[in-house]
Amino acid sequence: MTTHTEADLRTGFAGEVILPRDSGYDEARALFNGMIDRRPAVIAQCANTDDVARALGFARERGLxxxxxxxxxxxxGKALVDGGLVVDLRMLHSVTVDPDARTARVGGGATMGELDRAAAEYSLATTGGRVSTTGVGGFVLGGGSGWLERKFGLACDNLVSVELVTADGRHVRASEEENPDLFWALHGGGGNFGVATSFTMRLHPLPAVxxxxxxxxxxxxxxxLTAYRDFVxxxxxxxxxxxxYLTAPPEEFVPDDLVGRRVFAFLITYTGTGSKANAxxxxxxxxxxxxxxxxxxxxPDLQCMLDDPPGYRNHWSAEHLRSFPDDAVTRFCEMSADMVIPSPSQQVLFPMGxxxxxxPEYPIPWRRDPWxxxxxxxxxxxxxxxxxxxxxxxxxxxMRPWSSGAVYLNFIGDEGTDRVREGLGEENLRMLAEVKRRYDPDNVFHHNQNIRPAA
Structure with a gap:
């Protein structure tokens, strides 16, 4: 077998092929989490689906x-792999809105900010990540929890179809009618089954919040917090x-005596305006x-409110709660008072429901958890x-005494196979492994919250 060189990959490649010796290499490998310092052998910035298939073929031939x-x-930081090939989708970031159908076709490398702004031109929206810099692809495939979820459901609940390239270079479309087993798996199963190059998302009327x-x-x-819990x-x-709980920033709405101090806060959003919202x-x-x-x-402005600049060192985790009684309120607050938390870290509690x-009964066992x-x-x-x-x-x-045992995998880092099982559910994981076997039997896509293919 002839082994292709980097020059062969560049020939006919519509995007950019970036190697460690190239001047833009360090910029191309920078991630949101400043703790991650990985050095891929090749970064293939794909401009179309053929580029994706070509990059995967190159990696297969080179054993990368x-x-x-x-x-x-x-x-x-699973987006990068030391010594391997990165299929970089950031050039595939177009968003096309059909206002009559209330759908958006979104490139696999688009951010939530790009989707939010495009939909807002027609007074439409869908559930997005709580910061605008989140990538649509990983967010949706992992389930997709955001400010609008109590009204419009999770992001994956608004998924109409996905187009992806499998490890062997096939172009596949998944929807309720086409490859429904794969479509089901893409509601929480993450990037385990192929490279998602395009999403069609359902949109909802939302002039403002x-x-x-x-x-x-x-x-x-x-x-x-007790009052907030009872309200929600x-x-x-x-x-x-x-x-x-957070460290109060030097903003106009923060009194001088609170700036730089640990404070308690809550954010309430309402999908509407006027007297009804005020009531x-x-x-x-x-x-x-x-x-x-x-x-x-x-x-889109709400989505940008809590954006943090890239480059901070990051570590996140999560615990889903089956209930939030007074003892849990007390413990949550004690943890903020007892521990010195590096700034600008945030100790967050989100309501669901x-x-x-x-x-729907997708592989999301945390769906019923209220907090x-x-x-x-x-x-x-x-x-x-x-x-x-x-x-x-x-x-x-x-918070474990009140835990349901389930977990939203987008909220955590690499916490081991048991947490992946908790994030998907035992029976769901068995079914997902069968889908994985059909679409990625060699587990090429394992730099993620991994689902191993069934034997």
């Missing part, structure tokens, strides 16, 4: 490990948001907050690595 990069936002981001001194946390438990599906959100804005802001804003809990705790570690200094990881795992472990 393969990783797939969409947004590059995943905390474990109402939001309130309110802050209190840290010691007010238990009282206000009886709130309509239009309500989303989250509660969190629902109003009681929570009268709890005596020390700082904050309220606004009616376009959904609504349309999420009523959604999820999400330690979101961000810091600058490598000397803080061990402390930050210990905090994230400590919070997760502290």
């Amino acid at each position: 490990e393969v990783s797939v990069r969409g947004g590059g936002h995943g905390v474990a 109402s939001m309130a981001l309110l802050l209190w001194p840290m010691e007010a946390g238990p009282e206000i 438990d009886s709130a309509p599906d239009d309500v989303g948001g989250g509660a969190l 629902v959100i109003g009681p929570m804005t009268r709890l005596g907050h020390a700082g904050g802001m309220q606004a009616e804003i376009p959904y 609504g349309a999420v809990a009523r959604g 999820v705790v999400h330690p979101f570690g961000l810091w600058d200094d490598p000397a803080d690595d061990a402390r930050a990881v210990a905090w994230a795992h400590g919070l997760r472990d502290a």
Whole structure:
């Protein structure tokens, strides 16, 4: 067999082939998580699906490990592989909206910000990640939890079809009518089955959203979090948001005496504006907050509010809760008071329920859980690595008495095969392994939350 050289890969390749000796190499391999420092042998920045198939063929002939990069936002850094080939999809970032059908065709390398802005031109939206820099591909294939999920369901619930290239170079389309077994697997099974080059997403009317981001001194946390929990438990599906401890930034809406201090905050979102939104959100804005802001804003602006610049060191984890009683509230708040958390890390609690809990039986065992705790570690200094990881795992472990045992895999890093099983469910994992065997029997796509093919 003739082994192709890098020059052969470049011949007829519409995108860019980047090697370690090339000037743009370090920029091309940079990820959102500054802890990740991997050196691929080849970065194939694909401009079309033929480029994807060609890159996979090259890797197969050279015996190279393969990783797939969409947004590059995943905390474990699985988008890069040392000494292997990266199928980089960032050139495939177009978004085409059909306002009559209320759908969007989204390139496999697009970010949520690109999808949000394109849909907003027609006053449409779909559930997206809680920051605009998240890649659509990994987000949707992993399930897709976001601000709008209680109203419109998870991102994968709004998936109409996927086009992907398999490990052997085949072009495959998956939908409810075509390859339904694969389509089912793509609702939570991640990038285990091929390189997703295009998604068609269902959109919903959403001219604007109402939001309130309110802050209190840290010691007010238990009282206000209890009120927030009770509010969400009886709130309509239009309500989303989250509660969190964070270091208050130097923003106009933050009082000077809170800047740089650990504070408790919550964000309430409402899929609408005007008197109806005010009637629902109003009681929570009268709890005596020390700082904050309220606004009616376009959904893409909400999506950008909590964006953090790339380059921070990151470690995330999660624990899904079957309930959130008073003892759990107390423990959650104690963990923020007891541990020194590197800034700008956030200790987050997201409510679920609504349309999420009523959604289809895809391989998402955490769908029915009403709450999820999400330690979101961000810091600058490598000397803080061990402390930050210990905090994230400590919070997760502290909430175990109320845990359902399930976990959203997009919220965690590489935590082992048991966590993958918890993220997908035992029976689902067995069925997913059968689908994996049909589409990727050699487990080429294993730089992810991996599903091994059935024997």
